[in-house]
Amino acid sequence: MKRKLEDIYYRLLERFSYQSWWPADSKDEMVIGALLTQNTSWNNVEIAITNMKRENLCSLEKIFKADCEVLKKCIKPAGFFNQKASYLKNIAEFFVKNGSFNKLDMFDNATLRKKLLSVKGVGKETADSILLYAFNRAVFVVDAYTRRLVERHNLLKEISYDNIQHLFESNLKKDSSLFGEYHALIVKNAKVFCKTKPLCYNCPILGI
């Protein structure tokens, strides 16, 4: 299994090269993007983030103090703007009241993950994305594409978030850079080959 997961990784890497995720100018922006991209195309998230930068709202401190209506207007292109505005407020409050990244970095992976999951609007994938890309923790992010990949290759009998995450984490070197690239490559591959084929049929890289 270890060999199989490494093979998939190197095939993706050879085709697409390093992605250097997460695409953001700051850790704050990373967290903001993680929430906005929930079930939403990255293209729409970029529009929303551009709007937030124009309104000087692209930081957790600013969001914490921002007017909700202005925030909603900015993130409207990213969809679910009513929910996401309140979710952004929640995560912003969480970081502001917990001393931001420096203080939160004192906690181990499991503890920090629980704290993030306690924020309304932050689920497993969002929490793990933040752990990996903002805190540089060796946590594997499982998204819809990763799930498809595991399903198509029959890598697991029981498909669940926790099982998929354990599959990657226990068979690869626990390296945040590796995990970050792997997840980014899976998404990159999906964007290129799954545009008109949602289930990744005929993907020339992975043979699925």
Next chain:
DNA sequence: CACCAGGAATGTA
């Protein structure tokens, strides 16, 4: 026009 996108919360059984 239908379908989907780098999900999560809530309700039901």
Next chain:
DNA sequence: TACATTCATGGT
């Protein structure tokens, strides 16, 4: 625990 529904915009 396991599904179904809701949230909403923009691209294909």
